[in-house]
Amino acid sequence: MIPKILLLLFNLIIYCFAQYEVDPNGYVMFCPCMGRFGNQAEQFLGAISFTRTLNRTLVLPHWIEYPPRSFTSKQVPFDTYFQVEPLQDYLKVILMKDFMIHIADSIWPKGKRYVFCYDAQAKENSDKRSCNAKDGNPFGPFWSHFDIDFDGDVFYRPLFYDISIADRWNAKFPSSEYPVLAFSGPPGTEERNIPIAKYFIYTEYIRKQVDEFLSKNQISPDTLLALHIRNGIDFERACTYTTENSNFFASAQCLGHKLEKGIKLTNEICYPSEDNILIQTENMVERIKPTVVYVAADGNPMIDEFRKLLGKKYNVKIIKYERPENQSLGEAAHIDLYILSIAEHAIVNCPSTFSAFAKRQRDIREKSTDFWGIENDKLTNEPKSDL
Ligand SMILES: *[C@@H]1O[C@H](CO)[C@@H](O)[C@H](O)[C@H]1NC(C)=O
Ligand SMILES: *[C@@H]1O[C@H](CO)[C@@H](O)[C@H](O)[C@H]1NC(C)=O
Numbered sequence: 001m002i003p004k005i006l007l008l009l010f011n012l013i014i015y016c017f018a019q020y021e022v023d024p025n026g027y028v029m030f031c032p033c034m035g036r037f038g039n040q041a042e043q044f045l046g047a048i049s050f051t052r053t054l055n056r057t058l059v060l061p062h063w064i065e066y067p068p069r070s071f072t073s074k075q076v077p078f079d080t081y082f083q084v085e086p087l088q089d090y091l092k093v094i095l096m097k098d099f100m101i102h103i104a105d106s107i108w109p110k111g112k113r114y115v116f117c118y119d120a121q122a123k124e125n126s127d128k129r130s131c132n133a134k135d136g137n138p139f140g141p142f143w144s145h146f147d148i149d150f151d152g153d154v155f156y157r158p159l160f161y162d163i164s165i166a167d168r169w170n171a172k173f174p175s176s177e178y179p180v181l182a183f184s185g186p187p188g189t190e191e192r193n194i195p196i197a198k199y200f201i202y203t204e205y206i207r208k209q210v211d212e213f214l215s216k217n218q219i220s221p222d223t224l225l226a227l228h229i230r231n232g233i234d235f236e237r238a239c240t241y242t243t244e245n246s247n248f249f250a251s252a253q254c255l256g257h258k259l260e261k262g263i264k265l266t267n268e269i270c271y272p273s274e275d276n277i278l279i280q281t282e283n284m285v286e287r288i289k290p291t292v293v294y295v296a297a298d299g300n301p302m303i304d305e306f307r308k309l310l311g312k313k314y315n316v317k318i319i320k321y322e323r324p325e326n327q328s329l330g331e332a333a334h335i336d337l338y339i340l341s342i343a344e345h346a347i348v349n350c351p352s353t354f355s356a357f358a359k360r361q362r363d364i365r366e367k368s369t370d371f372w373g374i375e376n377d378k379l380t381n382e383p384k385s386d387l
Contacts, residue, residue, distance in 0.1 A: 020102035023092060026175030027099065027108075029059040029182040031133075031142045037063065037333055038353030042250065045196055046161060046188030048091060054166045056175070057092035059099045060084065062145065064138045065330035073138035074330070075145045079203065081334050086201045100146045107179040115150040117184045119157045129153070133184035150182075161187045197360035202338050206331075210338045217292075217319060225290035226343035228336075229277060229372075230352045231299035239270035242351070250356035254371045269350050269373035274302060278309055280347060280372060285314050288345050295320045296336035341365070347372060 028051040032040035040063060051058040062075035078084070078095060087093050094103070117131035131153040134140040143149070159168055173181060181187075214221070242248045244264045247255060251270075255263050263269075268276055285293065293316055295301045306318040321339070323332040337354070340346055341361035348355035350371040359369050370376050 020094075020098065022103055022107055022179075023057040024175065025054070026056045026179045026181065027059050027094075027103075028054065028056045028187065029096070029099075029180055030061060030186050031139060031184060032061055032064055033138050033142060033185055035353070036066065037330070037337075038250070038355070038357055040064065041200075041357050042353050043186035043188055047186050048196065050161050050163065050187040052091045053163050054169055054181075055092075056181070057094055059096050059180075060087075060093050061096055062142070063330070064142060065328060066138075067328060067330070071137070073141050074328070075142060076330060080331075081203060081206055083201045083203055087199045090196075090199045096146060100148075110149070111151055113148060113150050113180075113182065114152045114154045114178070115182050115184050116154045116156055119155050120153070129155075131155075131184045139184065148182075154178075195364075197357075197364045200361075202334070206334050206338055210335055210342075213321060213335065214339075217317075219292045219294070219317075219319070221339075221342045222344050223289075223291040224294055224339075224343040225281075225284060225288065225292070225345045225347075226294040226340045227277075227281065227296065227346070228340055228348040228352065228355045228358060229295065229297040229299070229301065230349040230355065231271070231297055233299065235298070235352070236271050239267055239351070242267070242270050249351040250353040251351040253356050253359055254350040254374055263374060265351070266373060269371065272372040274305065277302065277372065278305060280370075281306065282309060284345065284347060284370065285310055285316060289314070290316060290345065292317045292319055294339055294343060296340055337361075343367075346370065350374065 028047065030043075030047055032043050034040070034043065047058060060078040062077055063081065065074045065076055067074055077097065084093060084095060115131050115133040117133065120129035121132045131150075132139075133150055133153070134143055154173075156173070159172065163169060213219075238249075242265050244266070245259070246265075247257070247259065248265060248270065251265055254269075255261055255265060272280075281293070293306060293310065295303060295306065295318065297320070301320050303318055303320060310316050311318060321332060321335050323329070323335075333354070337358055340348065340355075340358035342365070344367065346358065346362060346367070347370040348358055350373070355371075362369050368376075
């Protein structure tokens with residue numbers, strides 16, 4: 001009896017160690033320090049592509065949220081929202097917490113923690129060349145969350161993140177000397193064709209909440225039209241910076257990476273008027289006859305306007321997610337995103353990175369997606385192959 005227990009214990013110990021084997025090729029760490037979830041997810045694309053090319057392990061950072069009326073940011077573990085396992089099919093990953101607890105001490109001990117940036121950042125009243133990696137929010141709180149202080153800065157100029165082969169990075173920063181490449185910003189590349197949606201699978205924690213919300217309101221995703229309206233004040237301002245001849249945030253999703261769809265990025269695409277939102281929604285409702293219209297908006301969700309226009313005429317229910325008091329805005333956004341991802345039909349915002357996340361999720365589910373301000377038949381310009 002006793003030997004058996006010992007054996008079990010022994011196996012358990014082996015298992016625990018095996019699970020956190022050190023990757024001889026090293027690790028990549030970064031702070032998703034720009035923007036909210038949509039932008040952070042875009043930054044992941046670059047980080048994933050970069051890390052995979054180097055055949056290193058990506059340390060999955062915490063998501064950074066900005067609670068209203070708070071002076072600091074909040075760090076949310078990656079796996080609160082997304083499962084880790086599916087990502088492992090695409091590249092080597094480890095949660096930041098696991099890395100810091102099980103691996104950091106042996107290969108990245110205090111005293112040897114370097115931070116990487118392209119070049120020194122200018123700083124007032126200082127001649128010291130530095131990445132200033134922990135200056136300000138969210139930079140400081142992100143690293144401090146795991147008690148990380150940097151002992152030196154490494155400038156990787158003239159190398160770029162945009163790599164298709166690992167040679168130059170490995171020659172300059174071999175994993176034997178630099179087991180961890182910790183970047184003060186996202187190691188972003190222009191690589192956008194990563195089938196990432198397939199590997200970003202929501203956790204049970206989020207899915208369960210969505211299921212409960214849908215069943216409580218008797219909504220079936222099959223007859224659901226979901227809208228993402230990006231009408232907060234920040235976007236209104238941002239949209240004044242668009243130009244017709246270049247992409248803006250995530251607009252490549254509807255304009256094409258080289259603007260090959262020939263669509264001009266107008267203000268009605270970036271920040272559509274309420275009138276046009278109502279018109280486009282009504283056209284869609286008339287065409288597809290949903291039973292429910294779900295509205296996700298960061299500004300005015302226009303529920304009354306939708307109800308007045310559509311409710312009786314089309315016998316359609318207009319609904320939005322009601323966030324429980326104890327739920328953060330950041331988490332509630334994922335409820336919206338998941339519903340936007342699974343609804344049978346959706347109209348989303350072309351330049352919005354939040355919309356882009358939902359669009360990618362919809363693509364893998366083979367659901368079509370419309371954009372505000374763009375006629376659907378303009379979106380596909382693939383040559384007809386019925387010759
Ligand atoms: C990538 O690294 C792993 C070790 O983490 C190794 O087993 C694998 O062979 C490497 N792949 C390539 C293509 O070098
Ligand atoms: C909020 O409260 C509900 C009910 O009391 C509980 O089930 C849920 O886990 C709480 N959510 C959070 C994020 O604390």
